[in-house]
Amino acid sequence: MPKTRNAPPPKDYDKPPDENIPPIKNFKELKLDERIVAGIKDQGFVEPTKIQSMSLPYTLKGLDLVGQAQTGTGKTAAFLITIFEKLLKTKAESKTLPRALIVVPTRELAVQIEKEARALGAHTDLTVTAVFGGVDYKKQADRVRGGVDIVCGTPGRIIDYMKQGALKTKGIEILVIDEADRLFDMGFIKDLRFIMKGMPKYSTRQTLLFSATINFKVIEATYQYMKIPVEVSATPESITVDEVSQTLYHVEKRKKFRLLLGLVQRAEVDRLLIFSNTKNGVLMINERLAENGIKAFALTGDIPQRKRLRIIERFMDGEIKIVIATDVASRGLHIEEIGYVINYDLPQNPEDYIHRIGRTARAGKKGIAISVTSEDDVYFLEPIEELIGMKLPFIVADDGDLGREVEGRRKQKRPQKGRGRRDGRRK
Ligand code: ADP
Ligand code: MG
Numbered sequence: 001m002p003k004t005r006n007a008p009p010p011k012d013y014d015k016p017p018d019e020n021i022p023p024i025k026n027f028k029e030l031k032l033d034e035r036i037v038a039g040i041k042d043q044g045f046v047e048p049t050k051i052q053s054m055s056l057p058y059t060l061k062g063l064d065l066v067g068q069a070q071t072g073t074g075k076t077a078a079f080l081i082t083i084f085e086k087l088l089k090t091k092a093e094s095k096t097l098p099r100a101l102i103v104v105p106t107r108e109l110a111v112q113i114e115k116e117a118r119a120l121g122a123h124t125d126l127t128v129t130a131v132f133g134g135v136d137y138k139k140q141a142d143r144v145r146g147g148v149d150i151v152c153g154t155p156g157r158i159i160d161y162m163k164q165g166a167l168k169t170k171g172i173e174i175l176v177i178d179e180a181d182r183l184f185d186m187g188f189i190k191d192l193r194f195i196m197k198g199m200p201k202y203s204t205r206q207t208l209l210f211s212a213t214i215n216f217k218v219i220e221a222t223y224q225y226m227k228i229p230v231e232v233s234a235t236p237e238s239i240t241v242d243e244v245s246q247t248l249y250h251v252e253k254r255k256k257f258r259l260l261l262g263l264v265q266r267a268e269v270d271r272l273l274i275f276s277n278t279k280n281g282v283l284m285i286n287e288r289l290a291e292n293g294i295k296a297f298a299l300t301g302d303i304p305q306r307k308r309l310r311i312i313e314r315f316m317d318g319e320i321k322i323v324i325a326t327d328v329a330s331r332g333l334h335i336e337e338i339g340y341v342i343n344y345d346l347p348q349n350p351e352d353y354i355h356r357i358g359r360t361a362r363a364g365k366k367g368i369a370i371s372v373t374s375e376d377d378v379y380f381l382e383p384i385e386e387l388i389g390m391k392l393p394f395i396v397a398d399d400g401d402l403g404r405e406v407e408g409r410r411k412q413k414r415p416q417k418g419r420g421r422r423d424g425r426r427k
Helices: 034-042 050-059 075-089 107-120 137-145 155-164 180-185 189-197 216-225 253-266 279-291 305-317 350-358 378-388
Strands: 065-068 100-103 128-131 150-153 174-177 206-211 230-233 244-250 272-275 297-299 322-325 340-343 367-373 394-396
Touching: 034 075, 034 107, 050 065, 050 075, 050 230, 075 100, 075 107, 075 174, 075 206, 100 155, 100 189, 107 128, 107 150, 128 137, 128 155, 137 155, 150 155, 155 189, 180 189, 180 206, 180 216, 189 216, 206 216, 216 305, 244 350, 253 272, 253 279, 253 340, 253 367, 279 297, 279 322, 297 305, 305 322, 340 350, 350 367, 350 378, 367 378
Parallel strands: 065 206, 065 230, 100 150, 100 174, 128 150, 174 206, 244 367, 244 394, 272 322, 272 340, 297 322, 340 367
Antiparallel strands: none
16 A cells, blocks of 8 residues: 555544534535526436435535445435535636546446536536547547536546646546446556546545445545545445344343453354444443453544554454444445444444444345343334334343453552552562
8 A cells, every 4th residue: 555645644634524414304405506406406306315415415515525325326416416516616717627527437427427417517507528438539638628617537538638638637626436446346446546646636626436335445545645535325224134133132231341241252253343332432342352361453433544444454354353343433434244243332323223233244144243232222222123124132141141351350450650659569
Protein backbone atom coordinates (compact mmCIF):
# COMPACT_ATOMS: atom_id res chain seq x y z
CA MET A 1 0.00 0.00 0.00
CA PRO A 2 1.58 3.29 -1.06
CA LYS A 3 2.16 5.41 1.99
CA THR A 4 1.52 8.82 0.56
CA ARG A 5 -1.45 10.56 -0.89
CA ASN A 6 -1.08 12.76 -3.92
CA ALA A 7 -0.49 15.64 -1.52
CA PRO A 8 0.52 15.81 2.11
CA PRO A 9 -2.73 15.51 4.01
CA PRO A 10 -3.81 18.53 6.00
CA LYS A 11 -4.53 17.39 9.52
CA ASP A 12 -8.30 17.73 9.44
CA TYR A 13 -8.74 15.36 6.56
CA ASP A 14 -7.22 12.47 8.42
CA LYS A 15 -10.01 12.48 10.91
CA PRO A 16 -13.24 10.80 10.00
CA PRO A 17 -16.14 13.25 10.02
CA ASP A 18 -17.75 12.63 13.37
CA GLU A 19 -21.11 14.09 12.55
CA ASN A 20 -23.88 11.54 12.51
CA ILE A 21 -26.69 12.84 10.34
CA PRO A 22 -29.93 10.89 10.37
CA PRO A 23 -31.33 9.75 7.03
CA ILE A 24 -33.88 12.03 5.39
CA LYS A 25 -37.50 10.95 5.05
CA ASN A 26 -38.33 12.97 1.95
CA PHE A 27 -36.55 15.02 -0.68
CA LYS A 28 -38.09 18.23 0.68
CA GLU A 29 -35.86 18.18 3.73
CA LEU A 30 -32.87 18.67 1.48
CA LYS A 31 -34.08 22.07 0.27
CA LEU A 32 -32.74 21.36 -3.18
CA ASP A 33 -32.59 23.89 -5.97
CA GLU A 34 -36.05 24.04 -7.51
CA ARG A 35 -34.69 23.08 -10.91
CA ILE A 36 -33.53 19.81 -9.42
CA VAL A 37 -36.81 19.33 -7.59
CA ALA A 38 -38.57 19.67 -10.93
CA GLY A 39 -36.29 17.03 -12.46
CA ILE A 40 -36.96 14.63 -9.61
CA LYS A 41 -40.68 15.16 -10.09
CA ASP A 42 -40.42 14.52 -13.83
CA GLN A 43 -38.70 11.25 -13.09
CA GLY A 44 -41.58 10.25 -10.88
CA PHE A 45 -39.44 9.83 -7.76
CA VAL A 46 -41.79 10.29 -4.85
CA GLU A 47 -39.53 9.47 -1.97
CA PRO A 48 -35.80 8.84 -1.69
CA THR A 49 -34.47 5.30 -1.76
CA LYS A 50 -32.58 4.11 1.28
CA ILE A 51 -29.12 4.85 -0.07
CA GLN A 52 -30.29 8.27 -1.22
CA SER A 53 -31.77 9.12 2.15
CA MET A 54 -28.62 7.99 3.92
CA SER A 55 -26.03 9.58 1.65
CA LEU A 56 -27.51 12.87 0.46
CA PRO A 57 -27.46 14.62 3.85
CA TYR A 58 -23.69 14.11 3.87
CA THR A 59 -22.83 14.60 0.23
CA LEU A 60 -24.81 17.83 -0.03
CA LYS A 61 -22.61 19.18 2.74
CA GLY A 62 -19.63 18.59 0.51
CA LEU A 63 -18.29 15.63 2.48
CA ASP A 64 -16.51 12.74 0.82
CA LEU A 65 -18.52 9.57 0.99
CA VAL A 66 -18.33 5.87 0.33
CA GLY A 67 -21.77 4.43 -0.26
CA GLN A 68 -22.63 0.78 -0.42
CA ALA A 69 -25.96 -0.47 -1.71
CA GLN A 70 -27.20 -3.23 -3.95
CA THR A 71 -27.76 -2.73 -7.65
CA GLY A 72 -30.95 -1.00 -8.60
CA THR A 73 -31.26 1.06 -5.45
CA GLY A 74 -30.83 4.51 -6.98
CA LYS A 75 -27.17 5.26 -6.46
CA THR A 76 -27.04 7.15 -9.76
CA ALA A 77 -29.58 9.74 -8.67
CA ALA A 78 -27.78 10.03 -5.33
CA PHE A 79 -24.61 11.28 -6.96
CA LEU A 80 -26.32 13.18 -9.78
CA ILE A 81 -28.38 15.23 -7.34
CA THR A 82 -25.21 15.96 -5.41
CA ILE A 83 -23.37 17.05 -8.54
CA PHE A 84 -26.21 19.25 -9.77
CA GLU A 85 -26.68 20.93 -6.43
CA LYS A 86 -22.97 21.65 -6.14
CA LEU A 87 -22.57 22.97 -9.66
CA LEU A 88 -25.67 25.13 -9.45
CA LYS A 89 -24.62 26.63 -6.17
CA THR A 90 -21.23 27.87 -7.24
CA LYS A 91 -20.01 29.63 -10.31
CA ALA A 92 -17.62 27.86 -12.61
CA GLU A 93 -14.05 29.12 -12.65
CA SER A 94 -14.03 28.74 -16.38
CA LYS A 95 -16.76 28.31 -18.95
CA THR A 96 -15.06 25.49 -20.80
CA LEU A 97 -13.58 23.23 -18.16
CA PRO A 98 -15.50 20.17 -16.96
CA ARG A 99 -16.54 20.46 -13.32
CA ALA A 100 -17.60 16.93 -12.54
CA LEU A 101 -16.19 13.59 -13.59
CA ILE A 102 -17.93 10.24 -13.18
CA VAL A 103 -15.85 7.12 -13.71
CA VAL A 104 -17.75 3.94 -14.56
CA PRO A 105 -16.70 0.46 -15.64
CA THR A 106 -18.65 0.03 -18.90
CA ARG A 107 -19.83 2.03 -21.88
CA GLU A 108 -23.40 0.90 -21.31
CA LEU A 109 -23.30 2.41 -17.87
CA ALA A 110 -21.71 5.61 -19.18
CA VAL A 111 -24.52 5.99 -21.70
CA GLN A 112 -27.17 5.16 -19.13
CA ILE A 113 -25.87 7.74 -16.66
CA GLU A 114 -25.61 10.36 -19.38
CA LYS A 115 -29.28 9.71 -20.16
CA GLU A 116 -30.37 9.85 -16.56
CA ALA A 117 -28.37 13.05 -16.01
CA ARG A 118 -30.07 14.69 -18.97
CA ALA A 119 -33.50 13.69 -17.70
CA LEU A 120 -32.92 14.56 -14.06
CA GLY A 121 -31.14 17.77 -15.01
CA ALA A 122 -33.57 18.78 -17.75
CA HIS A 123 -34.53 21.99 -15.96
CA THR A 124 -30.95 23.06 -15.40
CA ASP A 125 -28.59 24.33 -18.05
CA LEU A 126 -25.88 21.92 -17.00
CA THR A 127 -24.44 19.78 -19.77
CA VAL A 128 -23.23 16.21 -19.69
CA THR A 129 -21.42 13.97 -22.11
CA ALA A 130 -20.39 10.34 -22.05
CA VAL A 131 -16.97 9.18 -23.20
CA PHE A 132 -16.09 5.55 -23.83
CA GLY A 133 -13.85 3.41 -25.97
CA GLY A 134 -14.50 1.85 -29.32
CA VAL A 135 -16.22 4.62 -31.21
CA ASP A 136 -16.26 8.33 -31.97
CA TYR A 137 -12.83 9.18 -30.68
CA LYS A 138 -12.75 12.61 -32.24
CA LYS A 139 -16.42 13.42 -31.83
CA GLN A 140 -16.35 12.73 -28.11
CA ALA A 141 -13.09 14.64 -27.70
CA ASP A 142 -14.53 17.67 -29.45
CA ARG A 143 -17.52 17.61 -27.14
CA VAL A 144 -15.34 17.48 -24.06
CA ARG A 145 -13.08 20.22 -25.37
CA GLY A 146 -15.96 22.39 -26.40
CA GLY A 147 -17.04 22.87 -22.82
CA VAL A 148 -19.20 20.46 -20.89
CA ASP A 149 -19.96 20.52 -17.19
CA ILE A 150 -20.16 16.81 -16.45
CA VAL A 151 -18.13 14.07 -18.09
CA CYS A 152 -19.05 10.46 -17.53
CA GLY A 153 -16.86 7.74 -18.92
CA THR A 154 -14.85 4.58 -18.82
CA PRO A 155 -11.29 4.70 -17.48
CA GLY A 156 -9.48 3.99 -20.74
CA ARG A 157 -11.09 6.78 -22.70
CA ILE A 158 -10.85 9.24 -19.82
CA ILE A 159 -7.14 8.61 -19.56
CA ASP A 160 -6.66 8.97 -23.31
CA TYR A 161 -8.32 12.34 -23.25
CA MET A 162 -6.42 13.43 -20.17
CA LYS A 163 -3.11 12.57 -21.81
CA GLN A 164 -4.13 14.15 -25.05
CA GLY A 165 -5.26 17.34 -23.35
CA ALA A 166 -8.88 17.09 -24.47
CA LEU A 167 -10.02 16.49 -20.93
CA LYS A 168 -8.59 19.11 -18.62
CA THR A 169 -9.07 18.19 -14.99
CA LYS A 170 -8.12 21.51 -13.41
CA GLY A 171 -11.74 22.54 -12.93
CA ILE A 172 -13.02 19.26 -11.47
CA GLU A 173 -14.92 20.01 -8.28
CA ILE A 174 -16.42 16.61 -7.77
CA LEU A 175 -15.24 13.14 -8.72
CA VAL A 176 -17.50 10.10 -8.62
CA ILE A 177 -16.31 6.52 -8.84
CA ASP A 178 -19.34 4.41 -9.65
CA GLU A 179 -19.52 0.62 -9.35
CA ALA A 180 -16.09 0.59 -7.80
CA ASP A 181 -16.19 -3.16 -7.19
CA ARG A 182 -16.73 -3.84 -10.89
CA LEU A 183 -14.00 -1.40 -11.86
CA PHE A 184 -11.67 -3.47 -9.73
CA ASP A 185 -12.90 -6.80 -10.96
CA MET A 186 -12.29 -5.61 -14.47
CA GLY A 187 -8.71 -4.72 -13.68
CA PHE A 188 -8.98 -0.95 -13.71
CA ILE A 189 -7.08 -0.37 -10.47
CA LYS A 190 -4.07 1.23 -12.08
CA ASP A 191 -6.21 3.31 -14.39
CA LEU A 192 -8.25 4.53 -11.50
CA ARG A 193 -5.11 5.55 -9.63
CA PHE A 194 -3.90 7.43 -12.67
CA ILE A 195 -7.19 9.28 -12.90
CA MET A 196 -7.32 10.11 -9.22
CA LYS A 197 -3.76 11.36 -9.27
CA GLY A 198 -4.56 13.58 -12.23
CA MET A 199 -7.34 15.37 -10.38
CA PRO A 200 -7.07 18.58 -8.40
CA LYS A 201 -5.82 17.91 -4.88
CA TYR A 202 -8.18 15.63 -3.01
CA SER A 203 -8.56 18.19 -0.25
CA THR A 204 -9.97 20.76 -2.64
CA ARG A 205 -12.50 18.57 -4.41
CA GLN A 206 -15.28 16.27 -3.31
CA THR A 207 -14.96 12.56 -3.96
CA LEU A 208 -17.77 10.03 -3.86
CA LEU A 209 -17.45 6.31 -4.30
CA PHE A 210 -20.37 3.97 -4.84
CA SER A 211 -20.34 0.24 -4.98
CA ALA A 212 -22.54 -2.79 -4.43
CA THR A 213 -19.84 -4.20 -2.18
CA ILE A 214 -17.07 -2.40 -0.38
CA ASN A 215 -14.12 -4.66 0.09
CA PHE A 216 -10.64 -4.05 1.31
CA LYS A 217 -9.24 -3.82 -2.20
CA VAL A 218 -11.55 -0.97 -3.07
CA ILE A 219 -10.75 0.89 0.09
CA GLU A 220 -7.03 0.36 -0.11
CA ALA A 221 -6.79 1.70 -3.64
CA THR A 222 -8.96 4.75 -3.24
CA TYR A 223 -8.91 6.07 0.31
CA GLN A 224 -5.48 7.56 -0.11
CA TYR A 225 -6.91 9.90 -2.74
CA MET A 226 -9.87 11.00 -0.70
CA LYS A 227 -10.59 12.92 2.42
CA ILE A 228 -11.54 10.48 5.14
CA PRO A 229 -14.98 9.60 3.85
CA VAL A 230 -18.28 9.10 5.57
CA GLU A 231 -19.28 5.50 5.04
CA VAL A 232 -22.89 4.56 4.56
CA SER A 233 -24.27 1.17 3.87
CA ALA A 234 -27.85 0.54 2.83
CA THR A 235 -28.09 -3.17 3.37
CA PRO A 236 -31.62 -4.29 2.63
CA GLU A 237 -33.77 -5.21 5.59
CA SER A 238 -34.53 -8.62 4.21
CA ILE A 239 -30.91 -9.71 4.45
CA THR A 240 -30.36 -13.40 4.85
CA VAL A 241 -31.20 -13.71 8.52
CA ASP A 242 -32.87 -17.01 7.64
CA GLU A 243 -29.44 -18.44 7.07
CA VAL A 244 -28.28 -17.44 10.52
CA SER A 245 -28.83 -19.56 13.55
CA GLN A 246 -29.78 -17.08 16.23
CA THR A 247 -29.83 -17.54 19.97
CA LEU A 248 -30.41 -15.14 22.80
CA TYR A 249 -29.04 -15.51 26.33
CA HIS A 250 -30.75 -13.82 29.22
CA VAL A 251 -28.28 -13.13 32.00
CA GLU A 252 -27.94 -10.83 34.98
CA LYS A 253 -25.89 -7.79 34.16
CA ARG A 254 -23.21 -8.61 36.73
CA LYS A 255 -22.65 -12.00 35.10
CA LYS A 256 -22.68 -10.73 31.59
CA PHE A 257 -18.96 -10.59 31.00
CA ARG A 258 -18.45 -14.07 32.42
CA LEU A 259 -21.08 -15.40 30.05
CA LEU A 260 -19.24 -13.77 27.17
CA LEU A 261 -16.00 -15.26 28.38
CA GLY A 262 -17.59 -18.70 28.42
CA LEU A 263 -18.96 -18.23 24.93
CA VAL A 264 -15.60 -17.08 23.62
CA GLN A 265 -13.78 -19.95 25.31
CA ARG A 266 -16.16 -22.48 23.82
CA ALA A 267 -16.31 -20.95 20.34
CA GLU A 268 -14.30 -23.14 18.01
CA VAL A 269 -13.99 -20.72 15.14
CA ASP A 270 -11.31 -18.96 13.15
CA ARG A 271 -12.97 -15.60 13.27
CA LEU A 272 -15.18 -14.15 15.91
CA LEU A 273 -16.76 -10.74 15.79
CA ILE A 274 -18.13 -9.27 19.00
CA PHE A 275 -20.35 -6.21 19.00
CA SER A 276 -20.96 -3.77 21.78
CA ASN A 277 -23.18 -0.72 21.68
CA THR A 278 -20.59 1.67 22.99
CA LYS A 279 -16.93 2.44 22.62
CA ASN A 280 -16.48 2.00 26.36
CA GLY A 281 -18.10 -1.40 26.13
CA VAL A 282 -15.66 -2.41 23.42
CA LEU A 283 -12.68 -1.24 25.43
CA MET A 284 -13.91 -2.93 28.61
CA ILE A 285 -14.42 -6.27 26.83
CA ASN A 286 -11.03 -6.00 25.19
CA GLU A 287 -9.33 -5.31 28.50
CA ARG A 288 -11.07 -8.06 30.40
CA LEU A 289 -10.50 -10.62 27.68
CA ALA A 290 -6.82 -9.67 27.74
CA GLU A 291 -6.73 -10.16 31.50
CA ASN A 292 -8.01 -13.63 30.86
CA GLY A 293 -5.33 -14.36 28.33
CA ILE A 294 -7.48 -13.85 25.24
CA LYS A 295 -6.07 -11.56 22.60
CA ALA A 296 -8.58 -9.45 20.72
CA PHE A 297 -8.60 -6.20 18.81
CA ALA A 298 -10.86 -3.25 19.48
CA LEU A 299 -12.45 -1.47 16.57
CA THR A 300 -13.91 1.87 17.58
CA GLY A 301 -14.82 4.85 15.46
CA ASP A 302 -12.02 7.01 16.76
CA ILE A 303 -9.29 4.63 15.70
CA PRO A 304 -7.59 6.16 12.66
CA GLN A 305 -8.92 4.85 9.39
CA ARG A 306 -5.65 3.27 8.33
CA LYS A 307 -5.37 1.35 11.53
CA ARG A 308 -8.95 0.15 11.28
CA LEU A 309 -8.33 -1.10 7.79
CA ARG A 310 -5.19 -2.87 8.85
CA ILE A 311 -7.07 -4.62 11.63
CA ILE A 312 -9.77 -5.74 9.19
CA GLU A 313 -7.20 -6.93 6.71
CA ARG A 314 -5.44 -9.01 9.32
CA PHE A 315 -8.80 -10.31 10.53
CA MET A 316 -9.64 -11.43 7.00
CA ASP A 317 -6.22 -13.00 6.61
CA GLY A 318 -6.76 -15.03 9.74
CA GLU A 319 -3.96 -13.37 11.68
CA ILE A 320 -6.44 -11.84 14.06
CA LYS A 321 -9.10 -14.13 15.47
CA ILE A 322 -11.27 -11.85 17.55
CA VAL A 323 -12.43 -8.33 16.82
CA ILE A 324 -14.67 -6.29 19.10
CA ALA A 325 -16.48 -3.48 17.36
CA THR A 326 -19.08 -0.80 17.68
CA ASP A 327 -21.70 -0.46 14.97
CA VAL A 328 -20.23 2.84 13.87
CA ALA A 329 -16.74 1.45 13.48
CA SER A 330 -17.84 -1.52 11.43
CA ARG A 331 -20.27 0.28 9.15
CA GLY A 332 -19.31 0.38 5.53
CA LEU A 333 -16.43 -2.01 6.02
CA HIS A 334 -16.80 -5.16 4.08
CA ILE A 335 -16.22 -7.75 6.73
CA GLU A 336 -17.42 -11.03 5.35
CA GLU A 337 -17.51 -14.68 6.14
CA ILE A 338 -17.32 -14.22 9.82
CA GLY A 339 -19.32 -17.31 10.67
CA TYR A 340 -19.80 -16.35 14.26
CA VAL A 341 -21.01 -13.11 15.78
CA ILE A 342 -21.69 -12.33 19.41
CA ASN A 343 -23.75 -9.33 20.41
CA TYR A 344 -22.61 -8.35 23.86
CA ASP A 345 -25.65 -6.17 24.02
CA LEU A 346 -28.70 -5.72 21.87
CA PRO A 347 -28.43 -2.71 19.60
CA GLN A 348 -30.79 0.15 20.19
CA ASN A 349 -31.41 0.48 16.46
CA PRO A 350 -33.00 -2.79 15.29
CA GLU A 351 -31.47 -2.45 11.84
CA ASP A 352 -28.05 -2.63 13.40
CA TYR A 353 -28.97 -6.11 14.59
CA ILE A 354 -29.42 -7.17 11.00
CA HIS A 355 -26.20 -5.46 9.94
CA ARG A 356 -24.35 -7.28 12.68
CA ILE A 357 -25.62 -10.77 12.08
CA GLY A 358 -25.96 -10.37 8.32
CA ARG A 359 -22.20 -10.62 8.20
CA THR A 360 -22.25 -14.23 9.24
CA ALA A 361 -24.26 -15.77 6.47
CA ARG A 362 -22.48 -14.43 3.43
CA ALA A 363 -21.60 -16.64 0.52
CA GLY A 364 -24.36 -19.10 1.15
CA LYS A 365 -22.90 -20.41 4.37
CA LYS A 366 -24.82 -20.75 7.55
CA GLY A 367 -23.77 -18.43 10.32
CA ILE A 368 -24.16 -18.32 14.05
CA ALA A 369 -25.28 -15.26 15.94
CA ILE A 370 -25.49 -15.24 19.69
CA SER A 371 -26.87 -12.29 21.56
CA VAL A 372 -26.60 -11.55 25.22
CA THR A 373 -29.09 -9.41 27.00
CA SER A 374 -29.63 -8.28 30.56
CA GLU A 375 -31.85 -5.86 32.41
CA ASP A 376 -30.17 -2.90 30.66
CA ASP A 377 -30.88 -3.64 27.06
CA VAL A 378 -33.75 -6.12 27.05
CA TYR A 379 -36.03 -3.27 25.98
CA PHE A 380 -34.39 -3.34 22.56
CA LEU A 381 -35.51 -6.91 21.98
CA GLU A 382 -39.06 -6.28 20.89
CA PRO A 383 -38.26 -3.91 17.99
CA ILE A 384 -35.63 -6.38 16.79
CA GLU A 385 -38.03 -9.31 16.84
CA GLU A 386 -40.58 -7.18 15.05
CA LEU A 387 -38.11 -6.28 12.33
CA ILE A 388 -36.85 -9.80 11.73
CA GLY A 389 -40.37 -11.16 11.99
CA MET A 390 -39.60 -13.87 14.48
CA LYS A 391 -39.08 -14.54 18.17
CA LEU A 392 -35.48 -15.27 19.05
CA PRO A 393 -35.05 -18.64 20.70
CA PHE A 394 -33.68 -17.90 24.15
CA ILE A 395 -31.71 -19.55 26.91
CA VAL A 396 -31.59 -18.37 30.49
CA ALA A 397 -27.91 -18.56 31.29
CA ASP A 398 -26.93 -20.74 34.25
CA ASP A 399 -23.59 -20.94 35.99
CA GLY A 400 -22.43 -23.68 33.65
CA ASP A 401 -22.56 -21.23 30.79
CA LEU A 402 -20.25 -18.77 32.50
CA GLY A 403 -16.54 -18.68 31.90
CA ARG A 404 -14.07 -18.78 34.74
CA GLU A 405 -12.03 -15.63 35.14
CA VAL A 406 -8.32 -15.80 35.80
CA GLU A 407 -7.61 -15.58 39.53
CA GLY A 408 -6.29 -12.38 40.98
CA ARG A 409 -7.78 -10.11 38.41
CA ARG A 410 -8.72 -7.62 41.10
CA LYS A 411 -5.19 -7.61 42.50
CA GLN A 412 -3.72 -6.76 39.13
CA LYS A 413 -6.07 -3.83 38.92
CA ARG A 414 -4.64 -2.22 42.04
CA PRO A 415 -3.37 1.29 41.27
CA GLN A 416 0.28 1.36 40.28
CA LYS A 417 1.06 4.55 42.13
CA GLY A 418 2.83 4.02 45.40
CA ARG A 419 2.85 0.27 44.96
CA GLY A 420 5.55 -1.32 47.05
CA ARG A 421 5.58 1.37 49.61
CA ARG A 422 2.07 1.25 50.95
CA ASP A 423 1.45 -2.44 50.70
CA GLY A 424 4.46 -3.10 52.84
CA ARG A 425 5.87 -5.73 50.53
CA ARG A 426 9.00 -3.70 49.96
CA LYS A 427 11.92 -4.14 52.32
P1 ADP B 1 -28.00 1.55 -8.91
O1 ADP B 1 -26.99 2.49 -9.51
O2 ADP B 1 -28.07 1.68 -7.42
O3 ADP B 1 -27.82 0.15 -9.37
P2 ADP B 1 -29.89 3.09 -10.39
O4 ADP B 1 -29.37 4.38 -9.93
O5 ADP B 1 -29.58 2.71 -11.79
O6 ADP B 1 -29.45 1.94 -9.41
O7 ADP B 1 -31.47 3.10 -10.14
C1 ADP B 1 -32.31 2.03 -10.47
C2 ADP B 1 -33.68 2.56 -10.89
O8 ADP B 1 -34.34 3.19 -9.82
C3 ADP B 1 -33.59 3.58 -12.00
O9 ADP B 1 -34.54 3.28 -12.96
C4 ADP B 1 -33.92 4.89 -11.33
O10 ADP B 1 -34.52 5.79 -12.21
C5 ADP B 1 -34.84 4.46 -10.23
N1 ADP B 1 -34.84 5.34 -9.06
C6 ADP B 1 -33.79 5.99 -8.53
N2 ADP B 1 -34.15 6.73 -7.47
C7 ADP B 1 -35.47 6.54 -7.31
C8 ADP B 1 -36.45 7.04 -6.37
N3 ADP B 1 -36.10 7.86 -5.39
N4 ADP B 1 -37.73 6.62 -6.52
C9 ADP B 1 -38.07 5.79 -7.52
N5 ADP B 1 -37.21 5.28 -8.42
C10 ADP B 1 -35.92 5.65 -8.34
MG1 MG C 1 -25.39 2.25 -10.54
